[in-house]
Each structure stands twice: as structure tokens, then as C-alpha cells.
Amino acid sequence: MDRHGVERAVIYHALTEEVSPIQGNLLLEAWLGADGRLVPQWSVMPTAASLTQVQELHEQRRVSSVRLHDTRVAGLPFRPWAYDPLLAWLSAQRLPVWIPLSSADADELVTTLQGHPDLVTVLVGAHYVHHLQVRPLLAHLPNAHLELSRYEPIGEIEALRDEFGAHRLVYGSWYSQYAMGPMLFYLHHTDLREEELASVCAGNLERIFRRVAS
Amino acid sequence: MIDGVQVIDFHGHVGRWDRYGMIDEPARMLHAMDAAGIDRSCVSNIFYPDGTTGNDLTARFVAQHPERFIGFAYVSPLMPERMLPELARAMDSLHFAAIKLYPPYTPWPLNEAQWEPIYRFANARGLAVMFHTGVEPQSLPKFIGEIAPHYPRANFVVGHSGNTPVERGQAIAAAQAHPNVYLETCSTFRTPGVIEQLVNEAGADRVLYGSDMPLMDPRPQLGKIITAQVSDAAKRQIVGENARRLLRLG
Numbered sequence A: 001m002d003r004h005g006v007e008r009a010v011i012y013h014a015l016t017e018e019v020s021p022i023q024g025n026l027l028l029e030a031w032l033g034a035d036g037r038l039v040p041q042w043s044v045m046p047t048a049a050s051l052t053q054v055q056e057l058h059e060q061r062r063v064s065s066v067r068l069h070d071t072r073v074a075g076l077p078f079r080p081w082a083y084d085p086l087l088a089w090l091s092a093q094r095l096p097v098w099i100p101l102s103s104a105d106a107d108e109l110v111t112t113l114q115g116h117p118d119l120v121t122v123l124v125g126a127h128y129v130h131h132l133q134v135r136p137l138l139a140h141l142p143n144a145h146l147e148l149s150r151y152e153p154i155g156e157i158e159a160l161r162d163e164f165g166a167h168r169l170v171y172g173s174w175y176s177q178y179a180m181g182p183m184l185f186y187l188h189h190t191d192l193r194e195e196e197l198a199s200v201c202a203g204n205l206e207r208i209f210r211r212v213a214s
Numbered sequence B: 001m002i003d004g005v006q007v008i009d010f011h012g013h014v015g016r017w018d019r020y021g022m023i024d025e026p027a028r029m030l031h032a033m034d035a036a037g038i039d040r041s042c043v044s045n046i047f048y049p050d051g052t053t054g055n056d057l058t059a060r061f062v063a064q065h066p067e068r069f070i071g072f073a074y075v076s077p078l079m080p081e082r083m084l085p086e087l088a089r090a091m092d093s094l095h096f097a098a099i100k101l102y103p104p105y106t107p108w109p110l111n112e113a114q115w116e117p118i119y120r121f122a123n124a125r126g127l128a129v130m131f132h133t134g135v136e137p138q139s140l141p142k143f144i145g146e147i148a149p150h151y152p153r154a155n156f157v158v159g160h161s162g163n164t165p166v167e168r169g170q171a172i173a174a175a176q177a178h179p180n181v182y183l184e185t186c187s188t189f190r191t192p193g194v195i196e197q198l199v200n201e202a203g204a205d206r207v208l209y210g211s212d213m214p215l216m217d218p219r220p221q222l223g224k225i226i227t228a229q230v231s232d233a234a235k236r237q238i239v240g241e242n243a244r245r246l247l248r249l250g
Helices: A021-031 A047-057 A080-091 A105-112 A129-142 A157-165 A182-187 A195-211 B026-036 B054-065 B082-094 B113-125 B142-150 B165-177 B194-202 B218-226 B232-248
Strands: A009-011 A039-042 A040-044 A064-068 A097-100 A119-123 A144-145 B009-012 B039-042 B069-076 B098-099 B127-130 B155-159 B182-186
Touching: A021 A039, A021 A040, A021 A047, A039 B113, A040 A047, A080 A105, A105 A129, A129 A144, A129 A157, A129 B232, A157 B232, A182 A195, B009 B082, B009 B127, B026 B218, B039 B054, B054 B069, B054 B082, B069 B082, B082 B113, B098 B113, B113 B127, B113 B142, B142 B155, B142 B165, B155 B165, B165 B182, B165 B194, B194 B218, B194 B232, B218 B232
Parallel strands: A009 A039, A040 A064, A064 A097, A097 A119, A119 A144, B009 B039, B039 B069, B069 B098, B098 B127, B127 B155, B155 B182
Antiparallel strands: none
């Protein structure tokens, strides 16, 4: 982070991706320093135990965002009948939710999230294989943002800025899966204006997090 | 241009793959190149097994901006009778600079006899041959280590440097064993430390910047080199000097 000029990073524990959001969240605690540069992102799934864990963290005012654990792989789709209670609570608490696109179904995203119009989402990990989904998702989900760590179709950052606005785009590195510098280099070699670049690299996330506190 | 070095992207394409946002509009490609200081891009069209159709499209594309794009010839052993005449036409009439091969579109691993006429052609003319490499059984970089010593006048470029860790190890081993093997850097996997590994284990004189443009924007792929923890001299070799030498550019 110091080498690339990154001041703060939102982090989740890798164990939450494939194994257990509850255990992974417990392991995340050890990574959090006192200086606040690593901002915890707690993972959650629609079970009572997982929701209770996040609710307790929220009561301690330690939740600024959550990340959805993939349940589709285990047969529970991202459908209203499965996710509405969790999403309704997140929406009521004004908590933003990060949703990995690698494990998502575009139809389920639109159908389910449209039932929670105030819920702020960040769609993470978009790859060129998601290219056909990105525009319809941003068009139909006005509170959705696109995280950019893996999104490399040619010229698309500038094109999405033109179509949807820089306020819908969020810098991410996916470190330590990916190197931290290349996406920053890319963003600094686009024709984004200075204020747009500042929004993508920091301001948009700060705005999303301020919403929780307000 | 970056710090006086002509930046050459060794891995680019002509052709559209619309579902993934791959659009070969020159203006879009030049915009991305100009924004990051990329002077020239090597392009080929791998979508036509006859070679001729795609190579003609590549030639027309290059002709629009000959100072910015360099054509590479594509042929396929799916149509073996076309390979050598088409390679000769691509080099002598279309003035292409190297050969691109894409083994996943064929059933044959790179070390099988179906590919040998291409290697002999490249060896006879001292050309560079760039391969797509990766986890596919046809595309394993270890095959290039088997091929390279038999064609010492040709140079072999391991596209994507194998892409993933095990295959990257094979690519590096091939480069360590044979002076005519080079490693190209583009990959959808931007794993930390890869550029450093290639430089430290194979040598900066054997690494070539590539992007896969327009499937991928050339800027983050160039960013891999620029933000890597290698010397400035190594970066200059990777982003342009090695390609100039390999393609004998003036």
C-alpha cells in the first residue's frame, strides 16, 4: 500500500470466500491494526448464525460494509424468498453490500435487488466474461457500483464513465490475488478528470461509508 | 514513448469478439495506446483457419496506421496445405513481421508433427513465433522447451508466459534452457510478483510486454511492468528494447 500510495484498504478474510463467513470473520480480527488503514469487511450469508454475528458487530458500530458469501454453489440461489430478510435488514441499517460477480446470476441480481431499491451495492470482480452483463446491471440497479480490479475490456472505464458517471465506479485491487499497482496505473492513464479520478479512487467509497454513519 | 524507449506491445489482435467487449476499432485502440505512451502494437487475426482471410484483415487493419501497428501472420494445421504458401504470402507480400499460433483451436499439442512445417519455415527465415500458452493440453509451455533447440535460428515467444503458476514454471524453464525462448507478459491473472519472477529467473532480456489488446485494455497490462519491482533498465528492455531486437525494427 505504501509503495503504491494506497492509504486505506477494505479487506475481508479469504476463508470467507470458500469456507465459512463466520470463521473467516473471526480470523479477520487479527489483521486489523490500530491505525485504521485496513477497514474490515464482514462476510455474511442468509443464516441465523451469520446474520447474528454481523448484527452483533453492527451493535458495536464496527460494520461499514458486508460481503455476500456464495450460497448459489450450495444450491441456495440469490432469490427474494432466500435473501429478502437479510437484504431488508441491511437496507434498514443503510449498510452497503459487496456482491462478487464471479458467483452471481445476473437475472437473480436484478430481480432480487430491485426489491430493495435503497440498498447500496458494489458489484465486485467483473471480468471481461461479464461484459454483456455490466451495462444492464448498472442500468437496472441505480444504487449499484462497479468495482474495477478485474475489468479490462478496452476503453470501458472511460465508456462507463460517459454512460453512467464516475460516481458508479470504484477502484479495487483484489490484492493479494492481483498486484496492487496495475489498476492504479490504468486509472491514472485514462481521460478521467481529476475530480472523477479522485471519486473512483476514494471519494465514492467514502460517500458509501458516510451513508452508514448518517 | 516512455523515457526515450519506443514501447511495443507484442501481443494484440485484429477481429471482434463482441460478447467479451473485444472490439478492434483503431480509434479505441489508439486512444488506449496514446494514453499510456504505447508506440506500436503487434496484431494478428486468429479466427480463420485458412490463414488467408484473417491475414488479409490484419493487413487492411495495419495499412490504416502502418506506423502504429505491426502484422503477425496466422496459420493453422487444421488446413495443412495452406500453411506454407500462406506464410510465404504473409511475409513476402503483406510484410508481416512474425508468426502467431493458437493451439487451443486445434487438437494437436505444440510438439506434434502437424506444427513442424511452421517451425521449419520460421527457422529458415529467422522469424519469431509466438504461441498462446496456458493450461490447455495443446498449449503447455513445456512443449516449447522441446521444440526450441531443434530450430535455433527461430525465436519462440511463450504467450502469457504460461498464464498460471505451474505452466509459468514450465515457461521459465524453457527460457532458462534455450536462448531462443522469450516470455510474453499479458494475462488476465495479474498475480503479484510475476514480472519480478520472470526477470529474476529468466532475465530481463527475455521478457516482452504484451497486452492481448483489444480483448484487454493495454494500460493495466503495461502497468504490470511499470509498477513492478525491477530496475528501470529491465523495464526498458521489457516494454520495447527486446521487441525491437526480436522483430529487427529500425
